[in-house]
Every structure is written in structure tokens, then in C-alpha cells.
Amino acid sequence: MQPYVTLNIKDEVGYIEFFHPEQNAMPTENLKKLEETIVGAGANEAIKIIVLKSGGDRTFCAGASFKELVAIENKEVGTQFFSGFANVINAMRLCPKLIIGRVQGKVVGGGVGLAAATDYCLATQFASIKLSELSIGIGPFVIEPAVSRKIGKAAMSQMTINAETFYIAQWAKEKGLYAEVYDSVDALDEAVEAFVTKLSAYNPKALQQMKQVFWEGTAHWDTLLLQRAEISGTLVLSEFAKERLERFK
Structure with a gap:
């Protein structure tokens, strides 16, 4: 199967799904x-709530593409590569609609x-989490503000x-990353559908204002996350990182 990102709208809920054959x-x-x-879903008046999900029934997201990671040859390309997650996180932060995560399996790195x-x-219950970046010579610099904001600096x-x-x-639930954990994907999907159906009946202006409150104090992320991308883009060129990545390759 080919990689994709899709948006499907059902009952005023926008379901954004991403997929890549490599987990x-x-x-x-x-x-x-x-x-x-x-960004498009946030501006779409037909959408009141957004659900972020991934394709397949196993890994939710394995993080950055390993093939691209090992191919980085200079700081500019490295910074651009890591800016991808920075831009997505900032888009989520600035989106005027609430974004509900649907995580069916393991979650790594980005x-x-x-x-x-x-x-x-x-x-x-299968959605265990791992931040593996230090083991390959870099670090979770770009995502740190988002993760620390949700689970705290100590857990991060x-x-x-x-x-x-x-x-x-x-x-992850005890630390605040997940609101609820379900025994199966079917149970998860039932809960997501029921939850977003309820949310979509709320006052959209109130939801939008509350989201702004939730994200107060993060305006500097526009520059912070890109600065963090530059750190990772530099570290991935280090001899240590290149050696570790070669082992995985």
C-alpha cells in the first residue's frame, strides 16, 4: 500500500487518517x-470536531521515517526534516477545532x-509509548514541549x-497522555464515535475559546520548535549518530 493522508467528514466530524507501510x-x-x-480541516465550516487517527490496526506511529533519517547529509536538510513534526504540532496547536486522538497501537518518537x-x-491497551531518540544519538527536542506540557517534565x-x-x-494514562484506555480497537472506535458525537453538539464558539485557553503560553512555539529542529538536524550528522543509524540500517 502507498502512504496517504486523508480527510473524511461524517456528521460534522473530520476524520484525518495518515498511513505509511513502514509502521x-x-x-x-x-x-x-x-x-x-x-489547517484545511480547521478552516472547513462543515467540521466541528477533528479526529486524528492512523491506518491499520497495529502501530499508531513509528515516528520519523528511518530511510530519510539515514540519508541526511547536511544541516539544512536535517533541519528541514525535523521541522516536519514541528510544523504539524504547531498546526494542531493553532487549529481552532478540538482534535481528538485515536491511538490503536504502539507510539514511538515523533x-x-x-x-x-x-x-x-x-x-x-496496546498503545505503549517510547522515546528512543537518545539511543540513536539525537533527542526528542522538537516534540519535548508538547510531551512535557501533557505529561510533565519528570515523566518526559x-x-x-x-x-x-x-x-x-x-x-501513559496515569501521566495524562491518554484520557481513557480500552481493551480493544473495536471498543476504542465505539468510544471515539460516541465522544465526538457528543462534542459536536456543543457550542463551537465555546469549544474554540476553550481551546485557546488550553494552549495559553505556547505562542513562542512558532519559533521554539523550529529552533529545536535545528538542534536535531545538527546532531543527526554527528559521528555517534551516523554510527548508530548505520547499525540499525
Whole structure:
């Protein structure tokens, strides 16, 4: 199957779905399409609530595209690559509609940033999370503000330092990343549909104003996340990172 990003509207709910055959990893092209789709859905008057989901019934998102990561040869390309997640997170932050996350499986690296940037996130018991960046010589710099905002600096630090460990979905719920955890994908989908149906009946102006309140104090992310992308874009060129990436390759 080919990578895609789609938007389907049903009963005033916009379902944004992304997919990549490599465990829903996110290459630059998909990140750009995802950013544009979120911006478009935010401006679409036919949509009151947005659901962010991924295709397939296993991994929600494996993070950045490994193939692109190993191919980075200079700082400019590296910065541009990591800016992809920065731009998506900022699009989610600035979107006037509430974004509900639907996480069916494991979440790694940048995918944790996507889940953290949703306004309310529901998941299955299989949706364990991991921040593996330090183990390959870089770090979760771009997504750190979004993750720390959601689960706190202490939990973010724990995940970052213990970079090769998956943390179970229940742990993620206890820390605030997930609002609820369900036993199966079917149960998750039923809960998501019921929840967004209820939300879409609320006053959209009130929802929009509350979202602005939720994200107070983040206006500087427009520049902060791009500065963080530059850090990662530089580190990925280091001898340490190149050696680690070559092992995985």
C-alpha cells in the first residue's frame, strides 16, 4: 500500500487518517500533507470536531521515517526534516477545532508528540509509548514541549533517558497522555464515535475559546520548535549518530 493522508467528514466530524507501510512512520511528504490537512480541516465550516487517527490496526506511529533519517547529509536538510513534526504540532496547536486522538497501537518518537498535541486522546491497551531518540544519538527536542506540557517534565525526562523502554498504555494514562484506555480497537472506535458525537453538539464558539485557553503560553512555539529542529538536524550528522543509524540500517 502507498502512504496517504486523508480527510473524511461524517456528521460534522473530520476524520484525518495518515498511513505509511513502514509502521506508520512519517516521511517529509506525509508530514507536509498532514500539516496541510489539519489547517484545511480547521478552516472547513462543515467540521466541528477533528479526529486524528492512523491506518491499520497495529502501530499508531513509528515516528520519523528511518530511510530519510539515514540519508541526511547536511544541516539544512536535517533541519528541514525535523521541522516536519514541528510544523504539524504547531498546526494542531493553532487549529481552532478540538482534535481528538485515536491511538490503536504502539507510539514511538515523533508519534508521541502527535498524541501529546491532541486536545484529548483515547487509546487501546496496546498503545505503549517510547522515546528512543537518545539511543540513536539525537533527542526528542522538537516534540519535548508538547510531551512535557501533557505529561510533565519528570515523566518526559524518565522516558527520554530510559530510551529503549516501552511504557505501557496504563502508565501513559496515569501521566495524562491518554484520557481513557480500552481493551480493544473495536471498543476504542465505539468510544471515539460516541465522544465526538457528543462534542459536536456543543457550542463551537465555546469549544474554540476553550481551546485557546488550553494552549495559553505556547505562542513562542512558532519559533521554539523550529529552533529545536535545528538542534536535531545538527546532531543527526554527528559521528555517534551516523554510527548508530548505520547499525540499525
